[in-house]
Amino acid sequence: MNEIKLFFDFLSKLTLKDLDFHFTNVVNLYTKPISAWKKIILNNDNEKTYNLFLLVVIYYSVIIFFLIDNSKFVIPITILELFLTLIPFSFLFFPFIFFRNKWCKNLKSENLFKLIFVLKIQFNIPLIALVLLVNWTKMESIFILIDNYVILILGSIIIIPPIILKINIYKKIIWIITNYIFQMLFLYLLVLFASNVTDSDLLADKITLQTPTLEYDDFHLKYNYSDIIIDDKYFINIITVKNNQAYFRNSQFANNRLVLKLMKIDSADLKKFIKKLKNLEKQNITSIDSDHRKTIIKLTEMDTLRIRFDKLFYKDLKFTSTIKAKFKSNSEIFKLHNKLLRYYDSIYHSQQFINKIVTTKNEFSILSNDNNYIVIYKMNEPEATQLKNKILALRNKLITREKKARFLFNIYIKPVEYVTDILDL
Known part of the structure; x- marks a missing residue:
């Protein structure tokens, strides 16, 4: 109640001379910040510190008045800003109480709250x-x-x-480190709480300032990069052979891991076959089976891999078709991803394209069960390669942007990373 009384007394006593004086104090927040901060936290005169605090509140309200369309929201926004000051105050309060009792007994807790609010508004x-x-x-x-x-x-x-207090440098460093630890613990608990609340992302969207880096990070977390995983040099068909006739069973996205796995199998079988030939040659045996394919990959395994990858692929296709980017740089790469996905989808389901591929010489084939073969063809689709190269080039630019945007964050979080590495957390 005393603070409300002080507020009205402050307003009732305002004169032009006072306004000039207070305007100077506001300017001093930026021209002589250390002096202004010391006035708030070190001054035990309630009326003087409260007047300066109120001045900043009014200063903030005036700025909000000119920034928003509806003036009725000025007071609620100002009150909300005051309320949000409780967040940093809550994790700085315990170190403040401990070190105040140890080194600066004349400090007042309410002055810490006022200083934090002023700092927030200043920045x-x-x-x-x-x-x-x-x-x-x-x-x-x-x-x-x-x-x-x-x-x-x-x-x-x-x-x-701690920096503006009249204590030695070592005490200041200890205080700052303690503040940092409490801040990190608070942020950890906040993340832990948010992860257990299913719709916490709705609140995060409201209070977080959206930036291009954050928008792309969100995309990166949700996207499977199935278009980049697909190898643009190879095409996989499953062929069934019956009565010396080959029948097309199905095609399959040639993702990088699968192609590499098939190559290793073919290479291993070929090496075994060559070793066998050399041994037979030593024995002067010429009548041998000429097919080096021995390792069998079951159709059920291939079907499982196909279904699993198709699920990721069409999830990505739907995602990139519906996502609405706020920022131009992100919108460009989202559209390129969607275009590449649609292109792959079109050729892998085009009978005309498949017919053209199967007429070419295959690169190699792997034996499957029940007279089936996994056949890998060389594919030359300049459009897919060009799209992928554009995406990768743009992705490199966005990674560079992210490094610059996270420069201070990476420095700020370094102590936490160092401790977690030592503790192997």
């Missing part, structure tokens, strides 16, 4: 400016700054409170 304003700049220029590269800036905010919240 949020340039962040809002960057977002507005993106909306105006449509330059996606600015999001690299935004991704790094968000980590800068996280780091500043745990570093600044």
Whole structure:
């Protein structure tokens, strides 16, 4: 109740001279930030610290007023921002209480809350400016700054409170490290909680600032890359031989692993056959079976592999057909993936294409059961190769973008990775 009374007293006493004074204080948040932070956390005069805190609240509300279309949301957004300050306050509170009692007994807990709020607003304003700049220029590269800036905010919240206190450097370092540990524990618990709530992604979508890197990360997690897995140089058919006649049974996507497996089998059989020939040659035996194919891959195994891969393939096809990208760079690669998937789907189900393939000489074949053969043909489809090369080239650019966007994050998370590596977690 005292704080509400202070709020109305603050408003009732405002004069033009006061406004000029307060405007100077707002400017000092950026021109003399350390001095402003010390005023908030070190000053035990409730009225002075509260007035400066209220000034920042009003300053933030005015900015929100000019940014949003409906002014009735200004107060709710400001209150929400105050409420969200409880999140960093909650994990900084325990280290604050412990080290305050140990080294700085005159500090007040409420001043920590005020400082965190002021820090958030200070850093949020340039962040809002960057977002507005993106909306105006449509330059996606600015999001690299935004991704790094968000980590800068996280780091500043745990570093600044101890840094501005009048304690020696070693105590400051210990305090900062403790803040970092509590922040990481909080984030871990937050992720753990979210993973156990089925619709937590709905809330995450609302509170997370969407960037090109985050959008592509989401795609990467959901996409199976079945088009990239398919080998664009080979085509697989299952052929049934009866009464010296060959009959087409089915075709199968030639994914890289399957082609490599079949090649190894063919190579191993051929080596065994050559070894057998050499042994027979030593014995002067010339009448031998000329077919080196001995290893049998059952049709049931091939069918299982086909059904499993088809499921991934058509899941990817549906996904890329329905996904709506917010950012141009991501939209380009999503469309290329979809185009390549549709192309593969068209040729693997084209009887005309299959008829053309089976008339060519096969590369090698593997024996299957019941007079069936797994036949691998060389395929030359420039369109598929060109599409795949475009995707891979664009993918390399997006990986480079991700490295730049995650530059500060990778540094920030390094201590956690180091500890988990040592503990083998």
